[in-house]
Amino acid sequence: MEFQNALTAFESVIGLEVHAELETKSKMFCSCPVVDSTVSNPNVAVCPVCTGMPGVLPVVNQRAVEYALRVALALECEIAETSIFARKNYFYPDLPKGYQISQYEQPLARNGRLKFQTADGEREIRIRRVHLEEDTGKLTHVHRDEETFSLVDLNRAGVPLLEIVSEPDLRSAVEVRAFAASLRTILRYLKVNSGDLEKGVLRVEPNISVRTLGSSELGTRVEVKNLNSFRALERSVDFEIKRQIAEIQTGRQVIQQTVGWDENLGMTVPQRTKEEEDDYRYFPEPDLPPLVIEPEWIDSIREALPELPDAKLHRFIQQYSLSEYDADVLVAERSIADYFEGTVAALAETPQVEVSPKTVANWITGELFGLLNHHGVAIEQAAITPQDLASLLQMVSQGVINQNTAKIVLAEMFASGKPATEIITERGLTQISDRSFITDLVDQVLSANPEQVDEYVHGKDSIARWLFGQVMRSAKGQANPQVVQTELDKRLSALRAAEGH
Ligand SMILES: [Zn+2]
Known part of the structure; x- marks a missing residue:
């Protein structure tokens, strides 16, 4: 054992594996509907194909491939003209087929990148691969009358699943969180995934190792599972980095293993060690032909992509003279960015009354966000339209009402859906300038x-x-x-x- 200097500087090396269920109407290889497994009765969306009965034939869901291509193109990946579905063989009670159909050696897309903002500026993380597979069923472990048993729900078995794997380019827990959040934003912009970590439709699994600073060799990796929030993701990565450094500093070895995150204990707990790579005995799925993507199809999907968050951020800063912070908050959700631009456009119809985009941004991220949070309402469902907000801000600008009155009026507009003018007249709120x-x-x-x-x-x-x-x-x-x-x-x-x- 070599002597370890306590002052040795360490560097963490982190990659992320993300699984995103695709919000298609039907499953990956059959016509069963995709249902919300957190509210649906169990085992109502199940057929011989997704349960792997003998003699059935899977058929690829074209919409799922389209959604996968949207993501791959948004991440600037190279799309494989031909990709292959394989069988990943393993036994588990939530997998009645005894194998999962997944892309292995020839994935749908490779070599992409994702740019995102951190407190230290812009970062770019390489994307190793993006591939299609199917989700497994779900087990619920029940303890009743001193007995423990597990219930199987196969509604989720066969739901289209996209796996996105990054290169180990991430260096801190904060960075991992920012990357994951930015990827989630993109999936939501593309309308392929709701990004709901708590429901498990988006799952993030970091793999973490540490090495002495300056070394180019990789340390032993530990994978973290069971993360259902960005907070848990950040805390678990932070914990693992510190734990691994402590292991090395005390002369012990980091063991290659999979760990779970215990939210209550605030620590990772070992799940299983990996002495060697799992042997899934992959082989090409005999019932599915190679997936061939026509270049014309790629072009049409690329053309239909929405403006992505990073491009929108830079445009907002340029076009509306917003600070990077304001622009970042507005582009975090496509619906918020649209709301902001809708309000600015409505104001532009009466240019004689000047209200700056900065003022609009302040009202949206301040007062309106406050109301949305308080009432637990999404901006799309808010009773106040961008036109309503625009006319309220114009009245402030013209001195008809003052800022404080406008805040009261906004709250009432939010609750009643009435336009600002009606509330102001009804309640005699006109500002006195006489x-x-x-x-x-x-x-x-x-x-x-x-x-x-x-x-x-x-x-x-x-x-x-x-x-x-x-x-x-x-x-x-x-x-x-x-x-x-x-x-x-x-x-x-x-x-x-x-x-x-
Ligand atoms: Zn089915």
Whole structure:
């Protein structure tokens, strides 16, 4: 055993394996519907094909291939003209066929890349491969009357599954999370997967090793399973890096194994060791011909791809002069980005009233997000349309209502679905900009508070702020703050001048 210097610097080397169920109507090789297995009754979407009865023939779901190609193209992969489905043989109770159909030696796509933003700037991670396979069934382990047994639900067996494997280019837990989140965003943009980690339709499995900094050799890998949130992903990777470094520093060896993440203990727990590679005895699926992709089909799918998050981010910064932070928040969901652009477009119809894109971004990511979170509503379901938000912001810009009133109106628009104008008229919320009315208010407040006025006149500047608040209060918040400020300043400086200060 070599002496380990406690100050040796380590580097972590992390790759990610992602499984995404494809949201097609039917399964990968049969016409059974794809159902939400978290709400559906068990075993209602099952047929002889997805249970692997003797004599049945699988048929490839063309829509699943199309969805897979969308992802592969978005990740800038090279698409294989011919890819091969193989049988991956193993026994498990959720796999009645005794094998899983998957692409092995000749996957659908290779050599892609994904660019994403981190706190330290832009990162690019290489994608090793993207391939198609089928999902397995699901086991539920039950403990009842001192007995333990497992229930099998085959609704999920045969659901199209896309496997995306990165190169081990990731270097920290934070980076792994940012990469996974960015991949999830792309899958949602492409409308092929909901990205719901808790439901298990998107599953991320990092493999982690550490090595001394500067070394080009790879350390022993540990794979983490059972991660159902990005938080768990980040915490587990962080834990594994520290655990492996501690093992090496104390002169022990990292064992190649699969570990699970225990959320409550906040640590990884060994599941099984891998002394050697599993032998799945892959062989080409005899019932399926090679999958041949026509170049014309690839072209038409590429042309139909939506603008992807990274391109949208850069365009938003350029076109709308947004900060990178604001643009990043808006493009995280396609629906939010569309909502933002819808509002900006609605505002552009009346260019005489100016509301900046930055203001729109602030209202969406501030007030509107607050309401959406509070009510647990997605932006697509919100009762406020981009046109509604635009007209509200125009009224603020024109001084019809002030910021605070607008926030109240927005909340009521959200709850009732009524347009801003109707709420403002109904509740008499129009902002008062009338100068003579406001000067009357200012005079009333000044004569009601002679002591404070005296303190101000004798040099206590901070009183001006307090007096401003009193005027706004007496106007029940509906006075135009700029007009109040101007009129109050005029009166106060006249008083100081009269006293010779
Ligand atoms: Zn079926």
